[in-house]
Amino acid sequence: MIALLLRDLKLAFRAGGGFGLGLAFFLIVTVMVPFAVGPQSSLLSTIAPGVLWLGALLACLLSLDRLLALDWEDGSLDLLATAPLPLESVVTIKALAHWLTTGLPLVLAAPFLGVLLNLPVPGFFWLVMSLLIGTPAMSVIGTFGAALTVGLKRGGLLLSLLVLPLYVPTLIFGAEVARRGATAMEVQTPLLMLAGITAATIALLPFASAAVLRINLR
Amino acid sequence: MSIAAKANALWEYANPRKFLATSERVLPFFWITSLACICVGLIWGFFFTPDDYKQGSTVKIIYLHVPAALMAINCWLMMLVTSLVWLVRRHHVSALAARAAAPIGIVMTMIALLTGAIWGQPMWGTWWAWDPRLTSFLILFLFYLGYVALWEAIEDPDTAADLTSVLCLVGSVFAILSRYAVNFWNQGLHQGASVMRAAAVTGADTEEKVSNVFFYPLLICIIGFVLLFIALVLYRTGTEIRARRIKALMARERVGG
Amino acid sequence: MTLTVSDLSITRGGIPVLEGLSFELPPGKALILRGPNGIGKTTLLRTLAGLQPPLEGTIEGAEDQIAYAAHSDGLKPTLTVTENLMFWASVFGTSGIQRALDTFDLNELAERHAGNLSAGQKRRLGLARMLVTGRPIWMLDEPTVSLDINAVQMFADAVRAHLGQGGSALIATHIDLGLDGEVLDVGPNKAKPKPIDDFDGGFL
Numbered sequence: 257m258i259a260l261l262l263r264d265l266k267l268a269f270r271a272g273g274g275f276g277l278g279l280a281f282f283l284i285v286t287v288m289v290p291f292a293v294g295p296q297s298s299l300l301s302t303i304a305p306g307v308l309w310l311g312a313l314l315a316c317l318l319s320l321d322r323l324l325a326l327d328w329e330d331g332s333l334d335l336l337a338t339a340p341l342p343l344e345s346v347v348t349i350k351a352l353a354h355w356l357t358t359g360l361p362l363v364l365a366a367p368f369l370g371v372l373l374n375l376p377v378p379g380f381f382w383l384v385m386s387l388l389i390g391t392p393a394m395s396v397i398g399t400f401g402a403a404l405t406v407g408l409k410r411g412g413l414l415l416s417l418l419v420l421p422l423y424v425p426t427l428i429f430g431a432e433v434a435r436r437g438a439t440a441m442e443v444q445t446p447l448l449m450l451a452g453i454t455a456a457t458i459a460l461l462p463f464a465s466a467a468v469l470r471i472n473l474r
Numbered sequence: 475m476s477i478a479a480k481a482n483a484l485w486e487y488a489n490p491r492k493f494l495a496t497s498e499r500v501l502p503f504f505w506i507t508s509l510a511c512i513c514v515g516l517i518w519g520f521f522f523t524p525d526d527y528k529q530g531s532t533v534k535i536i537y538l539h540v541p542a543a544l545m546a547i548n549c550w551l552m553m554l555v556t557s558l559v560w561l562v563r564r565h566h567v568s569a570l571a572a573r574a575a576a577p578i579g580i581v582m583t584m585i586a587l588l589t590g591a592i593w594g595q596p597m598w599g600t601w602w603a604w605d606p607r608l609t610s611f612l613i614l615f616l617f618y619l620g621y622v623a624l625w626e627a628i629e630d631p632d633t634a635a636d637l638t639s640v641l642c643l644v645g646s647v648f649a650i651l652s653r654y655a656v657n658f659w660n661q662g663l664h665q666g667a668s669v670m671r672a673a674a675v676t677g678a679d680t681e682e683k684v685s686n687v688f689f690y691p692l693l694i695c696i697i698g699f700v701l702l703f704i705a706l707v708l709y710r711t712g713t714e715i716r717a718r719r720i721k722a723l724m725a726r727e728r729v730g731g
Numbered sequence: 732m733t734l735t736v737s738d739l740s741i742t743r744g745g746i747p748v749l750e751g752l753s754f755e756l757p758p759g760k761a762l763i764l765r766g767p768n769g770i771g772k773t774t775l776l777r778t779l780a781g782l783q784p785p786l787e788g789t790i791e792g793a794e795d796q797i798a799y800a801a802h803s804d805g806l807k808p809t810l811t812v813t814e815n816l817m818f819w820a821s822v823f824g825t826s827g828i829q830r831a832l833d834t835f836d837l838n839e840l841a842e843r844h845a846g847n848l849s850a851g852q853k854r855r856l857g858l859a860r861m862l863v864t865g866r867p868i869w870m871l872d873e874p875t876v877s878l879d880i881n882a883v884q885m886f887a888d889a890v891r892a893h894l895g896q897g898g899s900a901l902i903a904t905h906i907d908l909g910l911d912g913e914v915l916d917v918g919p920n921k922a923k924p925k926p927i928d929d930f931d932g933g934f935l
Contacts, residue, residue, distance in 0.1 A: 259821035263810070270809040331803030335860075338780045338799045339822045400644065404637055408627050417623055418641065421616040422648045428655040446658070453651065464644050471636045474783035630744055725746050 257345055260336075264353035267326075274322055278315040278358040279365055285311040286369040297374045304373035305383060305434035311369070312362045312387055313394060313427055317419060319358045320398040321405075321412040323350060324469070328406050337473050343466035351392075351399040351462070359391030375438060382437020386450060390430035393454040396461050397422045403469040425453055488565035490715045497708040504705035511698030519691035535593045537692055541699035542585035546614060549579035549703065553621075554646050557639035567711065569635035570718065572642065573625050574710035578703060580618045587611055606656045613652045617645050631718065732792045733757045734868055734899065736779070739788035743774045747786060752920045756899050758867065761890060761912030764903040770917055772903040773802070776870045779901070798866040800874060804857025808846025812837055812856055815845050820863040831862035834889045835882075850877040858886055862893075869893065869900040875908075883908070 268275045289307050290300060327333045336346050366387055367380050375383065401419035405411030429450040436443045519537040553572045560569040590608060591601045602608065624641055628634035733755055740750035748771030756762050764772050778785050780799035806815055816828040832838050835855040840848065845856060854877050861869050869890070875883050887908045890900050894910075902908070 259818055263807070263814075263818045266814070267807055267809060327805075329803075330805050330807070331801050332805035332807075334777075334782060334801050335799065335805045335819075336822070337782055338797060339819075339864075340795060340824065341822060404624065404641060405627075407633075411627070414620075414623055414627050417616075418620040421613055421620060421645070421652070424613055425648065425651040425655040428652075428659045432659060449655070449658070461644070464640055468637055468640050471633055471640075474633075474777075728746075 257341065257349055260341070260346065260349045261353055264350065265356060268353070268357040274319065275357050276361075278319045279361045281318055282311050282315040282362055282365060283369065285314060286372060289373065301374040301376055301438070304370060304375040305379060305438050306431050307373060308366050308369060308375070308383060309387070309390075309427060309431040309434055312366065312391065313423055315362055316358055316391065316394045316398060317416055317423075319354065320402050320419065321415050323354050323399060323402040324406045325402070325411070333406075333469070334473060337470070343469055344462050347399050347403060347465040347469060348458075348462045351395045351465075354399065355392050355395040359387075359395050363387040363391060378440045379434060379438030382443055383434045386430045386433035386437070386447070389447070389451050389454055390426050393426045393450075393457045394423060396454075396457045396465075397426070400461050400465045400468065403465040403472065406469065407472045426450065429453065488563070488567050490567055490719075493567050494712055494715060497712055501705060501708055504701050504708065508698050508701030508705055511694050511701060513698075515691045515693075515695035515698055519688070519695065523687050523691060530596075532593055532596050533688070535589050536688065537695045539586060539589040539593060540692060541696045542582045542589065543611070544696060545699050545703050546579055546582040546586050546611065548700075549575050549582060550614065550617070550642075550646070550649070552707070553579070553642050557642040560635055561639050561643075566635075566718070567715065569631075569639065570714040571707060571711045572638070573635075574714050575707050576618055576622045576625070578706050578710070580615065580622065582703075583611055583615045583618060587615065604660055606653075606660055609656045609660070610653050613656070614649060617649055621645065631721070732796055732867060734779070734793055734796070734901075735789075735791040737789050737791075739775075739778070739790065740786040741771060741774050741778045741783075742786050743771060748774055749917060749920045750787070752788070752917065754915055756868065756901060758897045758899050759894050761894055761900045761902060761910045763908075763910070763912050763914045764901060764917060765905065765914055766917040770921060772917060773872055775917065776872050776901070776903060777801075780870055793868070796866055797868045797870055798861050798864040799870045799872075800857060800861055801872055802876075804853060804860065806845045806853060806856060809844060811842050811844055812848070813841045815856060816859060816863055819860050823864045823866070825863055825865040828859075828863050831859040834862060834892075835859040835885055851879055851882055854878055855882055855885070858889070862889070867898045869898065869902075871900065871902045871904070873903055873905075875904055875906055 286307065289303075293299060293303065324333065327336070337343060363384060366383055370380055370383055398419055401415050401422070404418060405415045408414065429446045432446040433443050433450060436446065516537055520534055523534070525531045525533070553575050556568045556572040556575070559565060560572065587608070590611075594603065595601050621638060621641060624638050625634055628637060735755050737753045739752040741748060741752075752775070754762065764775070766772055774783070776799065777783050779790060779793055780797050781793065782799075807818075810818070812832075813828065816831055820826060820828050832841060835858060837852075837856060837859060840852060840856075845853065848856065854874075858871075858874055861871070874886060878886060883906070887910060890902070890908070890910060893900065900912075902910075902912075
């Protein structure tokens with residue numbers, strides 16, 4: 257299992273691995289927002305938590321179609337399916353690798369982009385916390401979507417269509433934590449809901465992803 | 475007949491040929507009764523009920539809005555059940571029924587959203603608000619779109635049936651989660667579900683109660699929509715079965731029969 | 732461990748391709764799979780490897796015993812030859828890739844990125860993967876594509892050594908490898924369309 261994780265990380269960091277693309281997309285989306293809505297700092301600080309959450313979500317979405325497709329194209333998935341590793345572990349590791357290479361960098365970059373959007377000071381901590389708790393769910397749900405569309409020629413757009421509705425609860429609770437944090441309100445309820453969703457998706461969704469992948473491989 | 479034998483008799487309709495023969499026999503009944511119910515309900519509702527003291531004649535859109543909204547949700551429930559049946563018992567008719575129902579669900583959701591907007595404009599002064607109920611229906615609409623798109627994208631029918639069934643299961647869980655999330659996120663303008671609530675029927679809360687004058691034609695409309703839904707699903711499932719039959723014949727031709 | 736296949740029927744895209752196939756593959760033996768293109772050789776190998784369920788029939792002795800080599804080798808172009816092999820070695824829980832490197836003459840290429848190899852060299856790397864899996868039953872789908880005469884000889888030697896150690900191999904190929912294995916001609920097992928009554932679950 258460690259071997260698969262290390263291989264995926266190695267592949268991501270080597271040339272052409274696509275590491276940093278999500279991060280760059282996140283940066284650009286955030287920088288473009290003031291051009292679209294105007295430079296008033298009060299407006300920007302109101303919408304900052306939501307914009308940052310949406311930017312992180314889109315950056316995550318953008319990198320999903322490579323998550324399993326590359327291994328599908330070169331035949332590694334077939335070979336992994338005949339290896340002693342259960343497919344449930346394979347999809348979990350894949351999701352973990354995706355989170356380490358996409359989700360975690362977004363979490364670390366978010367406070368810096370928060371400065372650009374004039375995020376109120378108390379908001380920084382909760383923004384990072386909410387993203388830290390919420391992005392793993394996005395990787396796991398995204399892996400399910402990637403497993404559903406892995407065999408399809410132009411699966412990218414379909415993948416977004418399938419995954420976005422599944423992201424709604426995570427987005428609502430995550431952005432709510434960041435928003436409440438920014439206005440120094442109580443965040444416990446949405447934070448617990450967000451953590452619950454993440455824990456439940458990590459525990460259960462890999463079974464669905466593996467089942468779907470098994471169907472797609474046959 | 476024992477319960478087990480009855481259950482077995484029910485599974486017989488999973489045979490495509492038996493299904494087609496039976497559905498063709500019962501379809502005229504469903505078409506006629508559903509159209510009759512909808513006509514009676516709508517004419518009664520539109521022309522023979524008084525205007526609401528507060529909402530005026532706009533209230534009458536309820537005769538389309540509520541049945542469509544109910545069917546939009548029940549259609550997804552039906553798809554969930556047929557998907558489970560496919561995954562457990564591998565009856566092709568079941569998977570095809572789920573496929574046949576999805577576009578009906580889309581149309582019902584659209585009717586609910588559109589009539590809601592037309593009703594909302596004079597009542598709330600806006601076509602659209604991010605109210606929990608409205609938002610939930612919009613999310614349901616997205617789920618339907620994804621489901622239909624996945625069916626269309628996959629060539630092999632069995633693979634498509636398997637994948638869409640799993641999507642339907644996972645989607646159902648996330649749809650319920652979204653419903654709670656949306657409720658938490660915005661408390662909303664929409665009145666509570668006033669039709670089926672015990673308090674509404676007994677008249678305990680007079681403010682939102684749907685009075686009996688409106689209730690009977692509405693009930694007839696709902697029955698009409700249920701029958702119409704059944705008729706449409708049976709009809710469309712029959713079409714899907716015939717399409718599969720043509721495909722099977724063509725595949726046979728290629729193999730050299 | 733003997734691989735026993737009895738009365739196997741398989742489908743591709745919902746259409747039956749082979750039916751009523753029975754054979755045994757005891758340790759130390761090779762079986763050469765022959766048949767015209769499109770007869771279902773790849774589907775048969777995929778079914779035996781457990782990637783798709785058979786329509787009918789049973790497969791015994793295959794569980795966790797099969798090393799499968801498909802048309803594509805699952806190589807990562809940005810990893811070196813050693814890294815590619817090391818990865819599969821740790822997935823299969825074996826150690827030591829040296830024998831695999833020696834057998835397929837890959838020592839000189841060990842630190843090259845797989846993306847920079849020629850098609851034949853890639854193929855050799857893909858076949859070397861079979862050795863690092865440590866599994867007794869090899870399933871090879873057209874293994875000699877893009878190999879030169881020397882490399883084919885190398886491969887044949889590797890298979891012979893594998894058989895000598897009590898392994899077995901099922902090889903779909905059209906060239907003569909010089910192995911003393913039986914030939915399984917799948918042509919006669921081609922599925923014929925069934926009578927109209929029970930075709931495709933009653934859709935007719």
